[in-house]
Amino acid sequence: ESEMRERLEKVPGVAVLFTTPLGMRIDEGLGGTPADLQVRIYGPDLERLARLAAEARELMEPVEGITDLRAETLTGLPQVKITVDREAVARVGLTPAEVVNAVRIGLAGEEVSQVWVGQRRFDLVVRLADDRRNDLSGLATLLIDGRDGTRVPLGQLANVERTFGPASIQREAGSRRIAVEASVAGRDLGSAAAEVRERLAEGLELPTGYFFDIGGRVENQARALRSLGLAIAVALLAVLVLLYLALGSFAETLVILATLPDAFVGGIVALWLAGETWNVSSLVGLIGLFGIAVQNGLVLVSQTRTLISEGRPFEEALREASIGRVRPKLMTAGTAILGLLPLLVLNLHGAEIERPLAVVMIGGLITSTLFTLLALPTFYQLVFRWRGRWGGTEK
Incomplete structure (x- = not known):
């Protein structure tokens, strides 16, 4: 993609956008454009909008990560402009609407009857011949009937000229607008x-x-990030409630949840080392990572409680649970990491979409597993001592 972009940038007058047919349909349906970033400028005057779009384009060029920068063009389509002279029209007793109607019939035509040939029906349309419609001098000689029966050429009632105008006028919420679009590479859309x-x-x-x-894909990502942020908060609350209901101890629930910050830090560091950015894929990986991290802490606490119920002292039970679960924890983390490695190391089609997910989960698995094996037993022992110092009961 970078090589194609570099070569196409040398072609004058070419605007470049790299996307896929399916992705274009989805992005246009959700945000109205397949571009990563779209600056929409609203206002009543098209010429001023075009100047503002050029200024916005110049301001956006130095921004790091901005590529494929392009502005919508509002002019360039040849048109025939007919301006009615109201004074001249009034002198012959006509109205501007009558002149416009005559021009409409001459250029677009008007159906006056129908012709049947066997079982087939054809509309009979009256209009100027093609050579007259495409010739300004021919249009100027179009005769318009006056009220007194005279026939006046169009050139005496209106100014006929060839000009250039906008191919289309974009509107949103009843206001004219122009857009400056760009892609973002090597940087997250939000920043x-x-x-x-x-x-x-x-x-x-x-x-x-x-x-x-500002719109484009960044709008969809912002909505998705807000939804995922809410989903993460709900998931954490649900995990907290379920762990408390299962263990009956708020202190031990906090011991298990202590692995989550380490997993989060590992995912952030891994994204930074890999040069990836925060997006929907990385947040989905974070949700999956929380589940694995909580499971490791839950196994340690459950095994320790089981050994205590068999009559063993807390420190001995904690030591045996920590040492006895080393291999299963390492195998769990190793299996998950090996399963995610193809997304990380292989240059497969579509793998770039899921790569941030793999990076977050691998980095978080490493830090959360190390914390569970090395630091969590010590933290669990401190919490147990604090509970004993407070009377062994939880308020």
Whole structure:
């Protein structure tokens, strides 16, 4: 992709966007554009919108990670412009609407009857011949019937000229708008969008009645991140409640949940080392990682409680549970890491989407497993002593 982008950038007048057919359909359906980042500028005047889009494009170019920068074009389509001279029309007793109607019939045509040939029906449309419709001088000689029976050429009632105009006018919420689109490479969408918004807010001078906002895939990612953040919070609360119901001890529940910060730190460090960014895939990996980390702590606490119920002292039970579960914990973490390695090391089609998930889970598994084996028994022993110092009961 980088090689293709580098070569296409040398072609003048070419705007580049790398995507997939399915991804384009999904992104256009959700955010209205397949671009990673879209700056939409709203206002009433098209020429001023075009100038503001050019200024916004210049402000966005220095932003790190911004590629495939392109602005929508509003002009360039040849048009025939007919401007009615109201005074001239009034002198012959006509109205501008009558002149416009005559022009409509001459250019677009009007159905006046139908012709049947056997069982087939054809519309009979009256309009100017093709050579007259495509010739400005021919249009200017179009005769329009006056009220007094005279026939006046169109050129005496209106100004006919060839000009250029917008191929289309984009509107949102009843307001005209123009868009500047870009892709983001080597950086997360959220920070790139924040920097673009900051630069535009400081450097783009908008007249009264003009404003901008930022959309594209970053909108969908922001919605997904908010949903996943809520899902993570609900999952943690549910784990806390279920662990307390299963163990009946709030202190031991906190011992198990102590593995989660270490798993989180491991995932963050792994993302930083791998050069990946926070996105939906990495957050999904974080949710899966929490489940494995909680399971390791739960196994240690459950095994220790079982040995204590058999009459063994706490320290002896904790030591045996810690040493006896080393191999199963290492095998669990190792199996999960080996299963995720293909996403991390193999250059497979589509693997770049799931790679952040694998990076987060592998980094978190390493740190959470090491914490469970080396630090969690000590923390569990401290909590047990504090409980004994407080009278052995939980309030």
